[in-house]
Amino acid sequence: MRTVSDLPLPDWPFADSDGDADLIISRTSLDGPPVDGPRHTARWQVQPGRLGLAVQGVGRYRVADPGVLEVDPEPNAAAEDVLLYLTGAAMSAVLHLRGRYPLHASAVAIDGRAVAIAGRSGAGKSTLVATLVGRGAEFVTDDVCVTTELSDGRHGIWPGPARAKLDQRSLRAVESAGRDLAPAGGNRGKYHLPLGVDRGRPAPIPLRGVYLLADDEGPVRLEVLQGVEAVTTLMQETYFAEYAGALGAGERCFRAAGALARTVQVARLLRPRAIERVPELAELIERDARRG
Amino acid sequence: MGRTERIEPTTVVSRNEEPVAVEVDRTVVMLSIAQGMYYGMEGVGRRIWALLETPRSVASLCDRLMEEFEVDRADCEADVREFLEQLRQSSLIRVHDVPPDSTDAPAGG
Numbered sequence: 001m002r003t004v005s006d007l008p009l010p011d012w013p014f015a016d017s018d019g020d021a022d023l024i025i026s027r028t029s030l031d032g033p034p035v036d037g038p039r040h041t042a043r044w045q046v047q048p049g050r051l052g053l054a055v056q057g058v059g060r061y062r063v064a065d066p067g068v069l070e071v072d073p074e075p076n077a078a079a080e081d082v083l084l085y086l087t088g089a090a091m092s093a094v095l096h097l098r099g100r101y102p103l104h105a106s107a108v109a110i111d112g113r114a115v116a117i118a119g120r121s122g123a124g125k126s127t128l129v130a131t132l133v134g135r136g137a138e139f140v141t142d143d144v145c146v147t148t149e150l151s152d153g154r155h156g157i158w159p160g161p162a163r164a165k166l167d168q169r170s171l172r173a174v175e176s177a178g179r180d181l182a183p184a185g186g187n188r189g190k191y192h193l194p195l196g197v198d199r200g201r202p203a204p205i206p207l208r209g210v211y212l213l214a215d216d217e218g219p220v221r222l223e224v225l226q227g228v229e230a231v232t233t234l235m236q237e238t239y240f241a242e243y244a245g246a247l248g249a250g251e252r253c254f255r256a257a258g259a260l261a262r263t264v265q266v267a268r269l270l271r272p273r274a275i276e277r278v279p280e281l282a283e284l285i286e287r288d289a290r291r292g
Numbered sequence: 293m294g295r296t297e298r299i300e301p302t303t304v305v306s307r308n309e310e311p312v313a314v315e316v317d318r319t320v321v322m323l324s325i326a327q328g329m330y331y332g333m334e335g336v337g338r339r340i341w342a343l344l345e346t347p348r349s350v351a352s353l354c355d356r357l358m359e360e361f362e363v364d365r366a367d368c369e370a371d372v373r374e375f376l377e378q379l380r381q382s383s384l385i386r387v388h389d390v391p392p393d394s395t396d397a398p399a400g401g
Contacts, residue, residue: 226316226317226319227316227317227318227319227321227332227334228316228319228321228330228331228332230316230317231314231316231321231330232321232330235323235330245325250323250325251312251323251325254312254314254323255312255314257314258314258315258316258321259314261314261316261317262315262316262317
């Protein structure tokens with residue numbers, strides 16, 4: 001999605017300087033009632049074809065046309081906070097309205113094929129991805145996988161910005177603590193860890209499988225999902241699933257989840273929530289990704 | 293709604309426009325957006341759903357199923373009627389008193 005933006009979009013792989021863009025990010029004045037509460041308190045209003053989002057201490061966003069994302073930053077807002085919601089919640093509405101199917105997942109490529117790591121916020125997606133990259137995998141995207149159907153019927157995902165968001169604990173785990181990193185915005189104390197390379201002209205990477213991080217006290221193991229479970233799991237892991245239905249994209253997402261479940265492996269990755277076990281998860285994913 | 297008549301061998305049933313269905317791993321997975329519910333059907337259920345692509349009577353459904361599965365008519369009709377009753381309660385199918393005219397579908401169920 002070639003993008004022309006009034007705001008600088010550092011590392012955004014689809015930024016374009018000419019006017020012939022798929023998406024225009026426009027800085028404008030947006031009205032609405034004030035949002036009460038501490039910084040980052042968000043209020044959103046979604047209806048078919050339209051998202052309005054207001055974030056206390058950050059700004060307002062509006063998507064009323066799938067080709068235009070409007071943003072009105074508060075005068076004293078931190079640039080990283082403005083970008084966090086712009087490339088997150090607001091961009092999710094753009095994707096849903098354009099019929100793209102985004103998964104809330106991070107991804108690396110192993111032997112040229114992408115594996116996506118899904119799981120709720122704080123589950124350790126980015127830490128696992130940074131660990132896999134440290135072991136030789138190629139970085140693809142952090143936090144959101146925009147899927148696409150390839151010409152041969154397989155599904156692929158688009159590379160994202162060449163960085164992942166990690167908190168201090170995770171940075172220590174991947175031996176990147178103490179580096180001078182830029183804050184990633186938001187209130188979770190995360191930083192942008194540069195990963196991978198700027199590809200210039202990005203192309204989608206064929207997707208092999210989706211692994212959902214799930215809590216379990218037993219041994220680290222995979223549970224391959226079939227049929228209803230595979231599809232409903234993907235639906236639950238849809239990026240901003242709560243917006244998709246209200247925007248009128250629920251049916252589209254369901255069809256996309258079904259198509260994805262037919263062509264890629266969907267598995268639950270059962271593991272205890274312990275950061276010292278992450279290398280074990282990485283090894284299991286590498287083994288599974290290289291199998292067949 | 294509120295139709296409580298029994299499903300008889302002559303009763304004609306058709307799929308509702310909702311849900312949206314996709315097929316994965318030999319399972320039909322359905323999403324009813326109106327109800328916010330997922331449904332799955334495998335085996336004979338999946339076959340019945342496929343046959344309901346066009347409206348059919350229970351008897352005609354059983355004609356086909358008896359060709360494909362080893363079952364006698366009495367058992368088949370009893371099982372199919374029970375299965376269709378479940379589908380009706382989940383609003384996945386519509387039950388017609390008379391065969392629907394394909395060019396003039398009944399307005400709402």
